[in-house]
Amino acid sequence: MTTEQRTAxxxxxxxxxxxxxxxxAVWSAWxxxxxxxxxxxxxPGSVEMDVRPGGTWKATMVTPDGGRFPLTGSYSEVDENRRLVIGMDVPGKNEPAVMTVELAERGADRTRIVVAQTCDTAVERDLAEQGTTMLLGGLTAFLTTAD
Structure with missing residues (x-):
């Protein structure tokens, strides 16, 4: 399910x-x-994570065409197995882009994941949403095949 909106x-x-x-398992994967x-x-080898409030992360992402781009950011909220609020540094902007990941148990072996982000423009939102859709697809495939 996807929802989009414009806010102030x-x-x-x-x-x-x-x-x-x-x-x-979802928390550990993330x-x-x-x-x-x-x-x-x-x-491979590019991801570093210090998952705690104020901790930082970095990763070099690889696009389907083989391009590479480095990302950095920090964690502003960490509530184990429930909620992550992740900041992503954006070149040319004073404030990081913020993504919220919320997890909720749905029975013993099911998890509801909700990912939300607010962007400055509709174009940025559409690109971020596309990237997050790819992330969730990768996460789903990983968890399906993980031991």
Whole structure:
């Protein structure tokens, strides 16, 4: 399910999925550098994560055509197995782009994940939403094949 809206602060989107895996496995995939690199289209060895409020992260993402671009950011909220608020540094902007990831148990082996972000323009929102849709696809495939 996808929702889009324009707010006073900008243009936002929310993506929601139900994954057939426990919350702890989803949390681990999102917060462990080795796992994240495997599903998030990151260059091997490029992911570093200090998952705590004020901690930083970095990764070099690889596009389908082989292009590479480095990303950096920080964590402003970390509530294990429930919520991550992730800032992503954006060249030329004073404030990071902020993505919120919320997890909720849906029975013993199912997790509802909701990812939301607000962007400055509709174009930025559309690009961010496309990237997040790819991330969720990669996460779903990873969790389906993970041991």
């Amino acid at each position: 602060e900008g243009f936002s989107y929310t993506l929601e999925r139900t994954l057939e895996t426990p919350v702890a 917060t462990t550098a080795e796992s994240y690199a495997r599903w998030a289209h990151a260059a």
